[in-house]
Amino acid sequence: MSVKDNLNTIKSELPEEVALVAVSKTKPNKDILEAYQAGQRVFGENKVQEMVQKWEGLPKDIKWHMIGHLQRNKVKYMAGFVSLIHGVDSPRLLKEINKQAKKHDRVIPCLLQIHIAEEDTKFGLDQAELDELIASDTFKAMENIKIVGLMGMATFTEDESQIRREFAQLKSTFDDLKTKLNDITTLSMGMSGDFGIAIEEGSNMVRIGSSIFGARNYS
Numbered sequence: 001m002s003v004k005d006n007l008n009t010i011k012s013e014l015p016e017e018v019a020l021v022a023v024s025k026t027k028p029n030k031d032i033l034e035a036y037q038a039g040q041r042v043f044g045e046n047k048v049q050e051m052v053q054k055w056e057g058l059p060k061d062i063k064w065h066m067i068g069h070l071q072r073n074k075v076k077y078m079a080g081f082v083s084l085i086h087g088v089d090s091p092r093l094l095k096e097i098n099k100q101a102k103k104h105d106r107v108i109p110c111l112l113q114i115h116i117a118e119e120d121t122k123f124g125l126d127q128a129e130l131d132e133l134i135a136s137d138t139f140k141a142m143e144n145i146k147i148v149g150l151m152g153m154a155t156f157t158e159d160e161s162q163i164r165r166e167f168a169q170l171k172s173t174f175d176d177l178k179t180k181l182n183d184i185t186t187l188s189m190g191m192s193g194d195f196g197i198a199i200e201e202g203s204n205m206v207r208i209g210s211s212i213f214g215a216r217n218y219s
């Protein structure tokens with residue numbers, strides 16, 4: 001199967017209201033261009049350097065999403081062009097994004113990452129940290145970021161009921177956040193292995209890599 005065929009298969013499985021982020025990390029520009037030529041415009045990367053290089057070499061109407069864990073000192077390299085940052089998991093990171101966005105005279109849309117998995121290795125805020133963040137004066141004073149929703153990753157497990165439970169928990173946090181902030185529209189949950197369950201539980205943005213581009217080789 002080609003990238004184009006894989007992409008079309010995935011798209012045929014997604015309801016119209018669910019946005020697709022094609023996760024192109026580790027994949028070469030030629031694979032991204034194949035997806036681009038098949039109509040895909042939104043791509044996700046998890047390393048800033050790699051995303052900057054790809055942004056430089058590829059068509060400028062691509063929307064680049066940063067989906068990985070983000071270090072504060074890297075924000076400046078992508079602040080001029082990144083279109084959505086999925087993994088915001090601390091007030092300090094948000095502050096840095098706000099500062100760099102201001103330098104570029106833009107407002108950067110962000111998703112707050114919520115910790116829903118059992119594993120400690122996954123990043124994200126818990127409910128108390130989320131509540132504290134959105135109630136803080138520093139948050140209210142930030143004019144160059146806009147929180148548009150939440151992102152989360154379920155536990156890596158065969159246990160479907162656990163995955164479902166974790167996604168349902170994130171959906172309920174999302175619905176609650178909508179009552180507290182304006183402009184909350186996006187719930188980013190679901191990857192190649194679990195996007196079907198994520199959509200059933202209310203996701204409207206899925207991040208899919210290997211099912212489109214094939215397995216990744218980390219060297």
Ligand SMILES: *Cc1c(COP(=O)(O)O)cnc(C)c1O
Nearest residue numbers: 023046067191192207208209210
């Ligand atoms: C790599 C990655 C994905 C895509 O994973 P696949 O299993 O290849 O679809 C989605 N979200 C995040 C945060 C990732 O790092």
